Amino acid sequence: MKISFVGAGNVAWHLAKAMDKQNQTIVEVYSRNIKNAARLCEKLYHTKATTNLDFTNSVADIFIIAVPDDCIEMVVNECQFPENSTVVHTSGTVPLHVLANIDNCKTGVFYPLQTFSKSKELDMKKIPICLEASDIITEKLLEKLAFKICENVCFYNSDDRKTLHLAAVFACNFTNHLLTLSKKILINEGLEFSLIKPLITETLEKALQIEPENSQTGPASRHDHKIIAQHLKMLAYSESLSTIYSAITESILDKNNGKR
Amino acid sequence: MKISFVGAGNVAWHLAKAMDKQNQTIVEVYSRNIKNAARLCEKLYHTKATTNLDFTNSVADIFIIAVPDDCIEMVVNECQFPENSTVVHTSGTVPLHVLANIDNCKTGVFYPLQTFSKSKELDMKKIPICLEASDIITEKLLEKLAFKICENVCFYNSDDRKTLHLAAVFACNFTNHLLTLSKKILINEGLEFSLIKPLITETLEKALQIEPENSQTGPASRHDHKIIAQHLKMLAYSESLSTIYSAITESILDKNNGKR
Numbered sequence: 001m002k003i004s005f006v007g008a009g010n011v012a013w014h015l016a017k018a019m020d021k022q023n024q025t026i027v028e029v030y031s032r033n034i035k036n037a038a039r040l041c042e043k044l045y046h047t048k049a050t051t052n053l054d055f056t057n058s059v060a061d062i063f064i065i066a067v068p069d070d071c072i073e074m075v076v077n078e079c080q081f082p083e084n085s086t087v088v089h090t091s092g093t094v095p096l097h098v099l100a101n102i103d104n105c106k107t108g109v110f111y112p113l114q115t116f117s118k119s120k121e122l123d124m125k126k127i128p129i130c131l132e133a134s135d136i137i138t139e140k141l142l143e144k145l146a147f148k149i150c151e152n153v154c155f156y157n158s159d160d161r162k163t164l165h166l167a168a169v170f171a172c173n174f175t176n177h178l179l180t181l182s183k184k185i186l187i188n189e190g191l192e193f194s195l196i197k198p199l200i201t202e203t204l205e206k207a208l209q210i211e212p213e214n215s216q217t218g219p220a221s222r223h224d225h226k227i228i229a230q231h232l233k234m235l236a237y238s239e240s241l242s243t244i245y246s247a248i249t250e251s252i253l254d255k256n257n258g259k260r
Numbered sequence: 261m262k263i264s265f266v267g268a269g270n271v272a273w274h275l276a277k278a279m280d281k282q283n284q285t286i287v288e289v290y291s292r293n294i295k296n297a298a299r300l301c302e303k304l305y306h307t308k309a310t311t312n313l314d315f316t317n318s319v320a321d322i323f324i325i326a327v328p329d330d331c332i333e334m335v336v337n338e339c340q341f342p343e344n345s346t347v348v349h350t351s352g353t354v355p356l357h358v359l360a361n362i363d364n365c366k367t368g369v370f371y372p373l374q375t376f377s378k379s380k381e382l383d384m385k386k387i388p389i390c391l392e393a394s395d396i397i398t399e400k401l402l403e404k405l406a407f408k409i410c411e412n413v414c415f416y417n418s419d420d421r422k423t424l425h426l427a428a429v430f431a432c433n434f435t436n437h438l439l440t441l442s443k444k445i446l447i448n449e450g451l452e453f454s455l456i457k458p459l460i461t462e463t464l465e466k467a468l469q470i471e472p473e474n475s476q477t478g479p480a481s482r483h484d485h486k487i488i489a490q491h492l493k494m495l496a497y498s499e500s501l502s503t504i505y506s507a508i509t510e511s512i513l514d515k516n517n518g519k520r
Binding site for chain 2: 068069093115117120122126128154156159164166171172173174177178180183185193195196197198200203207208211212213215216217219220221226227231235240241243244245248250254
């Protein structure tokens, strides 16, 4: 297949390299900043860097828009695509229908459920790729492309993708922030975050292995109200820490949390 | 050294096996339930299971009380220890002074900063052991014992241990609960938790590698109020989920969170 990337950020970086490695032709990489596009092209077999959003004369069949979520609509409005090509975005939060105005093209979503950074290599094979397509032919095309780079391909509509994204905010963005807060609590008292890193690693491994609902420990899970009161006293200096502590503690104490 | 364990739970299980492996003599293991004590003794070289808290005639030099935090005081009141022996507990939250009433004994804390379960093997070498002692001779003794089983030995007083424990509640107990909530959000919509497991693993690896304050992503970190409002609408069915979402989102939006 012949593929072009609109965007040269973290997602484009990993997808383009994985596809290139599997002998797919990456035709162009667009970026507003030619240097960013060129840096990615250096890693690919034979790809042109461009700052031009008019792809009318491109030989690519598939255009992958990999720009920040809130830029997708704007970029789409500025792009010109060749007739009968397929245009997809890579976002978990943006519905398929934002691509509906593209004339004479098939559309879809090609959403890799992972967090990417350029500096960290990843085994793409293990990453779930969630697909959605405007029609059954595009479905088959995207499925074929996804299976070239990974083993775990699934179809979800825009609503399911929203749920996946919300769940990921709790499981990833919020857990990351709790680590930041934990580090601040330690540093405030002159202690080092590295001390609790082995504990964090083991806790997460265990949660994923035996499922988190079976691995809950701590004062709230054993209803130790004495320690909870002590902790809230220690956190009295920060309204934000106290609020988070209380909210999560209440939720652990309440067995019905999160149920519809 | 000759060591006896009061308690046969997860902590005793891992510490006793690690010490036994390093050729320390585990004299006795006490449990209210003889079967639990016997099950641990089976894993050790030559250890007696007991339900008797009168250790007056024991040949052990060090007694390690590894029972749930809120049972330590009660157990200590019921125990009889030989004169001039050393008695320690293994808790992060209980101050050293709860052992102060033990007559004619040295006292200390031997707190392994890790979560243990019997079914999961652990590399004890990497686990920090936090020590506190009533006097300098006991300090040296506990340090020697700790270095037999691990590489990371440190001294912290009871206040520091409380801070470490509070930080661990945020970084481990609370993150585990967020995974539980994330799973519920997915299951409520008929989606599988396993889908986001690769994302969770990668997020945590990255946070520990480049530090969590450098790896925050998500709608709150990019001040995407449109998505935040959408998420709160999706969570409207649960007051508990909405409260947690808002509290952590506010904290991410506020750069000064957690500072004294």
